[in-house]
Amino acid sequence: MSFGARSRVVLASLGTLGLSLAAAVSPASAADATPTTPTQLFNGYRNCSTDADRPTYLWARNGLDVEGVPGTTDTTGNSPVSVRYQVWPVTDPTQTTTVTRTYATPGFEAVANLPADALTDGQTYAWRAQTVAGTAASDWSAPCYVTIDNTRPASTPTISSPNYPPDVWNQGGEPVTFTLNANGADDVTGFEYSWQQDLPVIGTNIGDHGIPQPEDPYSVPRYFTRADAPGGSATLSLVPPSGAGLMTLWVRSLDRAFNGSAITSYSFRVGSTAPTVTPAVASPEYGKPTTFTLRPDAALQSKSPVVSYSVQTIGGQGGDTTIDVAAAADGTAKIKLALDGIYGEHLRVTSKSAKGWVTDAASWGISYDTTPTVASDIYPENGSNGGVGVPGTFTFTPKVKGVASYTYSFDGDPEVTVPAGAHHTASVDWTPASDGYHYLTVYATTRSGIQLAAYDYYFTVD
Known part of the structure; x- marks a missing residue:
């Protein structure tokens, strides 16, 4: 949202198009239309005041933008007109300054700038507008009253x-x-x-x-x-x-x-008013629903009882999510979560009190190793054995429950997926075609379709 004192933010409108088209035609073409008095009068992009005792106070160090919507009785065309603006000090109506906006489009605001040298700080002025079409002119509008205020408050609050x-x-x-x-x-x-x-x-x-x-x-x-x-x-x-x-x-x-x-x-x-976060078990099992108890800061609860909690989960399969939980009369709440971030998951919990106070966040987190364990009868990890043409068996064992399959690749070859057996393990045979350094990449997939973290197994063929 834009606010502030001296800068006037004005956004583009459809009227801009009408003004630019109007500039190509002479106002004389509107000579056959009867001009009507401008409406929608504004000064400094604020409402016109027609009450001399309640002028609009405006900053005008760069002059004062005044505007109104001109009109004519010609309803069949959109011929350009001019808008004439007059301004004078209310203490001396004979000191009149006139500014004309040419090539204005009937039905659209026509802006003109009253020069700064005609406006004295602290003085009250009246201004008015009329539409001019060819040699004809409308009646003047009722005057608008403004007081120029170019001086900001002298002291800070x-x-x-x-x-x-x-x-x-x-x-x-x-x-x-x-x-x-x-x-x-x-x-x-x-x-x-x-x-x-x-x-x-x-x-x-x-x-x-x-x-x-x-x-x-x-x-x-x-x-x-x-x-x-x-x-x-x-x-x-x-x-x-x-x-x-x-x-x-x-x-x-x-x-x-x-x-x-x-x-x-x-x-x-x-000082901190963060709640506490306590799981039902110290280290919740991966993917298994666990109840967390949320408790308010005791001093906050006595001052302004907690009515709700906002629980943000970070690192899970569904991305970062936020859950709002209502608090009981004693300010506590419970929430059941199944943590399924393949590297771990974190909770960020804030509480909100009856008086609108939102606390700083309490954090709780856990790390998970969801990579499979890999073992080989012939080719040990980070070791050297076997030989070209000597087959080896590689066995995959899960670290988490619910594994349905394994996907593996030797030396970056196309991936192969094999189902997990009765004990959620799987074994594959592989025969090297060359000696030297080799590697195996493998990851497990759960019954619910979650692709777990991958593991890289390095070995050397003699």
Whole structure:
């Protein structure tokens, strides 16, 4: 999401195409159409205020973009027109500055820039628009009122927290209460904050026909909050993005034009509140369902009872998966898992409390050797024996249960699959055609179709 004070993010719209086509035709071709007063008036991509006592506050150091949708009574064509904009200080209506946008398309926003040298910081201005087609002009629109504010708040806000002081390790569980204060900047009307140092940038999406769709930043409480009065303060209740360690909230003040102060921060520390993870047996067997008991951190449970757990499995056959488990009244939970990662599997478990607190993760893991054991009566592993034309038998024995077959290859030749016997073993005969170094690669496949880890067996033929 884009937010922020001085940068205005404007997205492309279908109106751009209409404007570019209009530029190829002279506005004089619209002489037979009666122009109508522009509608959909915006300034700085924010709504026009027609109330002189409640002007829109805008930054205009690079001039001020104003716009409206021109129209004509010609409903059969789309001949270009011009849009004329006039601006004047409300204290002196005789000081009028006029800007004309030519080659505008009826029905689409026509943007023009009121020059910065005509707009004084701190002054309130009125502006209006009219459509011009050939020698005819529409009535003027009702005036829009803006106050120019090119000056950002003079001081950074102050930040304090009564329940998470900065110089100690805090017990997690409760949302963090923050008080943000304008710190003497009487033009501050709100604050922007984030757990990331790069604060969002305020922007405006552009809809059909180039019409801006301004959104009040304070409608997004994840990042913005209003002050209780100009130059006042605001109180936040936030859950940190992670459950333990050093936390930092970044904050700046905003004035009525959404100019931002310099950014300041508040840092504090939170001790671990991770749950514990205990399997029913110390070393769960590969592929066999095992019950795991999840228990909350005792201090967290007393402060904010745990209501659920998020269990992420890493390294299993189904890829990384996440399972949510509800907690019992005492904060514990049980989950049954069949661990089937051919090299091992890991669990990453967080708990969530009734007050929204998400803990740091507890980790539990196990390693598995699912390669088959290989033995030969003639050709020992990493040894030298036999000879060219001397057959040898190679026997495969599983380390895990449920093996249905073995797939092997000598010296990179095409793979061959053989079924496992009654004791889940298999034997194959092989006769070397050359002496020297050779190798065998073999892996087992389970009854459920899982291809287990491969084993490389090296030997030398005399």
